Every structure is written in structure tokens, then in C-alpha cells.
Amino acid sequence: MGDLNGDNRHLTSSPVSTTSGNLSSEDVDNFLPTSLASEELKLALNKEATDDELLKAINRCKNLVLESDQCSVERKWLVRHLIELRLRLQECKEAMDDPQHPRNKSSGVSKRTVRGHHLTLQPLLRSTTSRYCDHCTGAIWCVVQAWYECDDCSYCCHHKCIASIIRECAHVVASERGNYELEICPEIGLSSQKYLCAECKIPMPINREWSEARKCDYTGLYFCSACHWGSSAVVPARVIHNWDLTPQPVSQASLQQLRVTSRRPLINLEQLNPKLFSLVH
Ligand SMILES: [Zn+2]
Ligand SMILES: [Zn+2]
Ligand SMILES: [Zn+2]
Numbered sequence: 001m002g003d004l005n006g007d008n009r010h011l012t013s014s015p016v017s018t019t020s021g022n023l024s025s026e027d028v029d030n031f032l033p034t035s036l037a038s039e040e041l042k043l044a045l046n047k048e049a050t051d052d053e054l055l056k057a058i059n060r061c062k063n064l065v066l067e068s069d070q071c072s073v074e075r076k077w078l079v080r081h082l083i084e085l086r087l088r089l090q091e092c093k094e095a096m097d098d099p100q101h102p103r104n105k106s107s108g109v110s111k112r113t114v115r116g117h118h119l120t121l122q123p124l125l126r127s128t129t130s131r132y133c134d135h136c137t138g139a140i141w142c143v144v145q146a147w148y149e150c151d152d153c154s155y156c157c158h159h160k161c162i163a164s165i166i167r168e169c170a171h172v173v174a175s176e177r178g179n180y181e182l183e184i185c186p187e188i189g190l191s192s193q194k195y196l197c198a199e200c201k202i203p204m205p206i207n208r209e210w211s212e213a214r215k216c217d218y219t220g221l222y223f224c225s226a227c228h229w230g231s232s233a234v235v236p237a238r239v240i241h242n243w244d245l246t247p248q249p250v251s252q253a254s255l256q257q258l259r260v261t262s263r264r265p266l267i268n269l270e271q272l273n274p275k276l277f278s279l280v281h
Contacts, residue, residue, distance in 0.1 A: 031077075032077060033073045033074045033077055035074055036064075036074055036077060036078070039060075039064065042057065042060055043057045043060060043061055043064075043081055043085070044057070045057075045081070045084055045085060045088060045143070045144065049088070050092075051089065051092050051093075054085055054088055054089045054092065055089065057085050058082065058085045058086060058089065061078055061081055061082045061085060062082065064078050065078045065079060065082060083141070084141060084143060084144045087141050087144045087145055088144045091103055091144065091145060091146060091159075094159075094160060095108075101146065101159060102121050102146045102159060103146065109121075112148065112162060114162055114163075114165050115165050115166075115167065115168050115169060116152075116168050116169030116171070116172035116173075117150040117152070117153065117155050117165065117169040118150055118151040118152055118169075119148035119149065119150055119151075119155075119157075119162065120148060120149060120150075120151055121146065121147075121148055121159075122142070122147050122148065122149055122156075124142065124143055124144065124146075125142055125143065126142065126143045127142040127143075131147075131156060132229075133147070133156065133157045133158050133161055134155045134156055134157050134167065134252060135157045135158070135161035135164060135165055135166070135167075136157075136158065136161050136226075137225075137226045137229070138158070140156065140157075140158060145158055145159070146158070146159035147159060148162065150169060150171075152169055152170075152171035152172075152260065153169050153170035153171045153256050153259070153260050154256070154259070155167065155169065155170070155256060166199060166200050167199060167227075167252070167253050167256075170253065170256035170257040170259070170260045171260050173253075173257055174257050174260050174261045174264075178266075179266055180236040180237065180261070180266055180267065181218060181219060181236070181237060182236070182237050182240060182272070183220075183237055184235070184237045184238055184241060184242075185215075185217050185218075185220045185235075185237075185248075186219070186220040187215070187220035187221075188220065188221070190204070190206070190213055190222050193221065193222055195213075197213075197222070197223050197224035197226075197227055198216075198219070198221035198222060198223055198227070198251070199223055199224075199227040199251065199253060200224060200226065200227055202224055202226075204222065204224055212224060212225060214228035214230065214249065214251075215249070216228060216249070216250045216251035216253075216254050217235050217238075217248035217249055217250055218233070218235050218236075218237075218248070218250045218251075218254040218257075218258065219250075219251065219254055221251070223251045227251055227252060227253065228249070228250075228251040228252065229252055230249055231249070231250060231252065231255045232247035232248055232249050232250060233247055233248065233250045233254070233255050233258045233259075234246075234247055234248075234258075235248045235250070235258075236258075236266075236267060239267075240267060240269060240272050240273050240276075241273060243276060243279070243280050
């Protein structure tokens with residue numbers, strides 16, 4: 001099983017339909033248009049900017065947006081900059097009410113432990129990959145928003161979402177459980193789940209033709225779209241019983257558990273399904 005366990009190619013995570021921050025920072029060009037180079041200083045997004053400076057920059061940026069040509073590179077850059085300035089201002093305000101906010105240099109906290117996650121504050125950088133908060137599913141604007149990543153399972157979230165984290169660290173869950181779910185999609189049915197998401201427990205809207213509930217092929221449980229992003233992974237039970245390596249839709253919790261265990265020698269295939277060896281080379 002060495003090859004399979006070491007292979008992460010089938011563990012994919014798809015972008016989410018976000019409920020907030022639909023425009024990710026990668027949707028527009030990262031480069032500052034040369035025509036705006038002289039403006040950049042006035043609109044500077046520096047870490048030390050005060051509320052007043054940010055408000056001024058926001059107004060200046062709004063005017064420039066209105067003056068710019070529709071669909072131009074300048075407008076795209078300015079709109080993104082405007083969003084970043086507003087998010088920065090929002091963070092400034094949130095930091096005033098929250099002593100642990102990382103913006104507060106003297107009291108801000110860079111390491112947090114929540115539900116088994118060892119969360120480390122990430123540097124404010126323009127990222128080349130889109131990131132989404134594992135809690136609220138909103139885009140993480142890495143250049144302005146304080147955000148954390150778990151050292152053990154890569155769970156990431158906004159600072160503002162830390163207090164509401166529901167999902168246990170995949171590393172802890174996998175270690176406590178000790179082995180994979182070995183039954184193929186052990187479904188108990190949506191009614192047995194009382195029509196609630198298996199993770200966050202929100203009621204799932206059900207109507208006859210359409211259901212928001214998403215089934216996780218690994219656990220057999222149903223999840224809401226915030227806890228199941230339509231990501232797919234190779235499911236161990238399907239490999240053991242059917243040598244089926246087709247990636248299946250799984251919840252984010254399952255995806256993270258399968259990821260942290262992908263290099264652990266958990267499956268004794270010879271013992272679990274000896275017949276497989278005569279059928280598969
Ligand atoms: Zn969030
Ligand atoms: Zn974690
Ligand atoms: Zn949910």
C-alpha cells in the first residue's frame with residue numbers, strides 16, 4: 001500500500017461557493033498598473049496606517065474608481081485595493097474591541113490552541129493561491145486579514161472565526177480513531193441525522209426535487225455546503241474491498257483526516273482482503 005498511502009494527487013480541494021468575499025484576490029491581476037504607480041503611495045496599504053489614513057485612502061480610491069475606464073486594468077486594481085483598504089479598516093476596528101487581535105502588537109496573540117488545532121498566525125502576504133476559511137468558507141484576503149493555519153492539519157481560518165471553530169483537529173481525530181472507516185459509505189440516512197448537518201448541526205433545507213445536503217462518501221453522513229465543499233478523495237474502504245481508486249466526494253473534515261493519515265501505514269491489506277492479491281497484480 002506504500003504507493004497509495006504516499007499519493008496525495010487524488011486529494012483535491014475545490015474552491016467554494018463563498019457566502020462572503022466572493023471576489024478573491026487572484027481574480028484580478030496582481031500587478032500595479034504603471035499609470036497608478038504615482039498614486040500607490042497615497043493609497044498605501046501599510047500595516048501602521050491609522051483609521052484616519054485608511055479613511056482618506058478609501059475616499060481617494062473611490063474617486064479613482066469612478067474616474068477610471070470601465071473594465072480597465074486600472075479599475076480592477078483599484079476595486080481590489082478598495083476592498084483591501086476596507087477590510088483593513090474593519091480589522092482596525094475589530095482590534096480595538098479585542099485585546100488578543102494580532103494587530104495589537106503588545107497584547108496580540110500569534111499562537112492559539114482551539115479544539116486540538118495548533119493555530120499559528122500567518123504573515124500578511126499577497127498569496128498566489130486562493131484560500132478559504134475552513135469555518136465561514138469566505139475568502140481569506142491574506143494581504144490584509146489576520147488569519148491562522150493549523151500546524152498539524154492545515155485547517156485555516158480568519159482571526160474573527162477562531163472563537164467559533166467547530167471542527168476538531170483532523171490530526172487529533174485520526175490519532176484517537178487509530179484506523180480508517182473500513183465500511184463503504186456507512187450511510188445512516190438523513191432522517192437519522194434529524195435533517196441536521198453532521199458537523200455544524202444547522203438544519204438542512206429539504207424539498208422534493210432538490211436538497212442542499214451533501215453526502216460524504218467516507219463517513220456516509222450528510223453535510224451542509226459550508227462543511228462539504230464538493231472536494232474529492234480516494235476512499236480507503238473502496239480501495240480495500242473493490243480496488244476502486246476513483247476519488248469520491250467527501251466532507252472537508254474527512255478530506256483533512258484522509259490527508260493527515262495519507263502517509264501512515266494503517267491498512268493491512270493482506271489481512272483485510274487477501275483475495276485482492278489474486279485479482280490485482
Ligand atoms: Zn472565516
Ligand atoms: Zn488542526
Ligand atoms: Zn455544516
